[in-house]
Amino acid sequence: MTLGELIFIFLLFVTFCGALTTVIARSLIYALVGLVATMFGIAGLYIYLNAPFIAMMQILIYVGAVAILIVFAIMLAGPFYKKPTEWSKVTKFLVSLIIALFTYLLFMRIILHSFLGGQDTAFMITTKDIGRSLFDKLTFPFELVSLLIVVSIIGALMLAIFSKDRK
Amino acid sequence: MERLTDIIALVGEETVRAIAGLIGVLIVVVVNAILLTWAERKVAGHMQRRIGPKEVGPYGLIQPFADTFKLLAKELLVPKDVAKPLYHLAPILIFIPVLVSFIVIPFDAQLQVKDINMGILVILAFSSLSVFSILIAGWGSHNKYSLIGAVRSVAQNIAYEIPLLLSLLAVIFMANSFSLKDIVEAQKGLWFVFYQPIAFLIFFVAGVAETNRTPFDLPEAESELVAGFHTEYSSMQFALFFLAEYTNIFIVSAIATTFFLGGYSGPVLPGIIWFFVKTYGLVFVILWFRWTFPRVRFDQLLNFSWKILIPLSFINLLVTGGILKI
């Protein structure tokens, strides 16, 4: 049990607890705190996968932008005065059982026998490689994603502005 | 002495360096907080043509200790309806980005706790965590004024985060690396402030706005919203928010020094003295701002960021990229 493994197990624990909190918590803000914990855990796992740039981008984009956006939406449109009607506990338990069975079958029966094990190379992909491939071979998806972001900004603005004159 | 080398051989040099670095970081944080508390009141006093505190110790130097003891001796008052996990988590969460930022700042050529390959990305990524903890503090306090103060503070923070990132990106273009030590080494010829004056100004203004200092301190102004998102916190938790804010001032000045003013390089004295001289010079300028400028109105504040600073930093980035690659 080296120190690296102990920290890895801690990150796995944080990810699992965050994911379970997101699903089980009653109030939406607690679910969001669970989501943020999950994102930090996944960022730690990215560092173990030799991808420190992706880890920092994950924290910057998801925790720094997406989580805050969702908190603002909860404050503006949150379910505070009307409790939503959820399924009963028995139904939830049965559905969880079905999902767990699906996970077990998929992982233990199919995935574990599919791949030839992991390759253990100490290859470090630098930010320069990522940048070079973004502008070299993957220029087309890059431009499409930028177009998508512009379209989504314009769409969000139009939706917000044009729904206001109902008073 | 042999016992020391024995311990180092046993545990590994990296661990000893990490532990020594962490102890050094804690010392710097505490000393900086004490110094800034004293300096703020003295500078405020002298700028208002009065002397600051002078009773407690020579020139009022023991005043911060007296203030700290008073603050810690207060009762830790937890209101009844707060959401307990969120309320108690927020002051802890707001301190994490500050401590993480200290790991990558180069105080001298060898005095850096760890020279991570993406140093500046670590600092920027974790500064977005402090925004989240402000929201949690405002929400968990179960108080309308806290919530309004928290939302205002977050809106200001995310608005000024973008010019901060873009102005630093222009310097990263010039130095070709994310690591802070490489950026200081790349300023051996001429400091970057002469190559990129606009980026320096944008970064400094955005940094002052990030730390919620005047003229951008509407979220925590005393005459506006009681005290913003830390209204319901008392004694030790308030001290943590306070400490985080003062250390943030130091970190913003330290990053400005590293990126634009040459970091630890200087002619005669050892590097670390030059680093502290430059950083505390910028800290003094930030303290000076508080008693010089009036408070900016909130919509003027947001307009300034979205309509003026962001286009300006984009143009700066374009011009930098153009000059470098053409």
Add this chain to the structure above:
Amino acid sequence: MTDMLLYNNLYIYLFVSLFLLCCGIGGLLFRRTLIGMLICLELIMNGAGLNLVAFNRFLAPQAPYGMVFTLFIMGIAAAEVAIALALIIVIFRRFKHIEAEELKELKE
């Protein structure tokens, strides 16, 4: 020897991403408000990104394509959250609630 370490194995990362996917699907089924469903959708996307980077590091380590596609996933997730939240706010303004069960009518 270093293959025996817990984190140098492909399967643990596949298990984590599968766990996140299933938590996300379960959350999508359990949560009745639109924002709750959005939060669980983010979980699913995170799991997918982790999957891609894990495959990149273990089976194809020379090229950065897994990492680049994870960056694309992050960008697309951010854009999608923006539009979804704009839609949710419009729904809230019209219906005064965001329960998925009650949003049955197309017109007034």
